[in-house]
Amino acid sequence: MVVASLKQKIMKEYVGDRMKAVIPAAGLGVRFLPLTKDMPKEMLPVVHKPTIQYVVEEAVSSGIKDILIITGRGKRSIEDHFDRSLELENVLGNNGRTEDLEEIIRIANMANIHYLRQKVPLGLGDAVLLARQHVGNEPFAVMLGDTINLSKVPVVKQLIDMHAELGGSIIAVEPVSRDKVQDYGIIKGTNISDNLYDIEDLVEKPSPEEAPSDMGITGTYVLSPRIFDCLERTPPGRGGEIQLTDALRLLSKEEKVYGLKFEGRRYDIGDKLGWLKTTMELALEDPELGPQLSEYLQLLMAQQR
Ligand code: UTP
Numbered sequence: 001m002v003v004a005s006l007k008q009k010i011m012k013e014y015v016g017d018r019m020k021a022v023i024p025a026a027g028l029g030v031r032f033l034p035l036t037k038d039m040p041k042e043m044l045p046v047v048h049k050p051t052i053q054y055v056v057e058e059a060v061s062s063g064i065k066d067i068l069i070i071t072g073r074g075k076r077s078i079e080d081h082f083d084r085s086l087e088l089e090n091v092l093g094n095n096g097r098t099e100d101l102e103e104i105i106r107i108a109n110m111a112n113i114h115y116l117r118q119k120v121p122l123g124l125g126d127a128v129l130l131a132r133q134h135v136g137n138e139p140f141a142v143m144l145g146d147t148i149n150l151s152k153v154p155v156v157k158q159l160i161d162m163h164a165e166l167g168g169s170i171i172a173v174e175p176v177s178r179d180k181v182q183d184y185g186i187i188k189g190t191n192i193s194d195n196l197y198d199i200e201d202l203v204e205k206p207s208p209e210e211a212p213s214d215m216g217i218t219g220t221y222v223l224s225p226r227i228f229d230c231l232e233r234t235p236p237g238r239g240g241e242i243q244l245t246d247a248l249r250l251l252s253k254e255e256k257v258y259g260l261k262f263e264g265r266r267y268d269i270g271d272k273l274g275w276l277k278t279t280m281e282l283a284l285e286d287p288e289l290g291p292q293l294s295e296y297l298q299l300l301m302a303q304q305r
Pocket residue numbers: 024025026027028029030031032042070118120121122123124126127144145146270
């Protein structure tokens with residue numbers, strides 16, 4: 001018993017240590033125009049830091065050491081954010097702002113980050129396919145550049161651990177209300193346990209009538225490298241884009257694909273209301289800003305009545 005659980009622990013660490021993460025961040029962010037005309041939505045601030053920093057930090061705290069960010073035109077500020085800035089470091093050092101200095105050096109040294117450009121934003125599936133050469137023939141994680149997960153055990157680590165146990169591909173899912181299913185990829189599957197599904201099929205953005213379940217894909221995945229072959233065979237789908245969900249559909253016919261109802265909270269900053277809600281909620285929880293913001297919001301609400 002002890003030996004078995006020790007073996008499992010070693011296996012999980014081994015898998016986590018070797019795993020690469022791909023963060024697609026090349027989308028146009030049309031729902032955020034005009035703000036995203038020249039600014040990546042992945043750089044939108046959520047309280048103290050840009051959204052994509054939460055994503056990179058989740059990967060790093062899960063043991064991932066190699067990260068590939070898929071960028072595109074107008075996304076240079078993402079690379080600059082994770083780079084050293086000697087000029088700024090000098091100024092902070094000279095002004096005795098040690099804490100700020102340590103923080104910006106920490107960000108630049110967080111992980112081994114690589115970048116690859118998606119020249120035309122042909123969809124999430126196309127962005128993932130571009131990672132093929134970098135990833136090689138190993139399972140890998142995909143984490144959306146506009147989605148923040150907050151949890152005790154990082155969500156991608158929950159998927160990595162499940163992958164170490166079961167193999168195959170693991171997709172993070174959560175229950176969504178019927179009127180929201182058309183915003184999600186929805187799974188059809190059978191329950192293996194309370195929080196685990198054996199996926200038989202997936203549908204991208206179904207109508208409430210067509211939806212095979214209420215379990216929606218949330219944007220964190222651990223995928224078998226076989227997904228690349230499936231992506232190559234995936235024709236453009238909704239909106240003329242190559243949809244990752246369509247390729248997962250093919251994958252689910254050839255290999256095991258599981259859905260994991262993860263523990264934690266997920267925030268999608270991809271549209272204006274989503275970003276506002278995320279910012280408010282996380283700012284209200286912030287020890288420095290929360291109490292004053294709460295007081296201000298209560299005042300504002302009282303004035304509205
Ligand atoms: P979204 O569909 O939320 O991003 O993709 P989008 O296409 O930028 O959004 P709208 O509809 O135009 O407002 C989820 C993630 O996948 C990336 C996005 O940058 C985002 O982080 N993505 C999407 C790519 O990298 N390439 C693409 O072609 C599409």
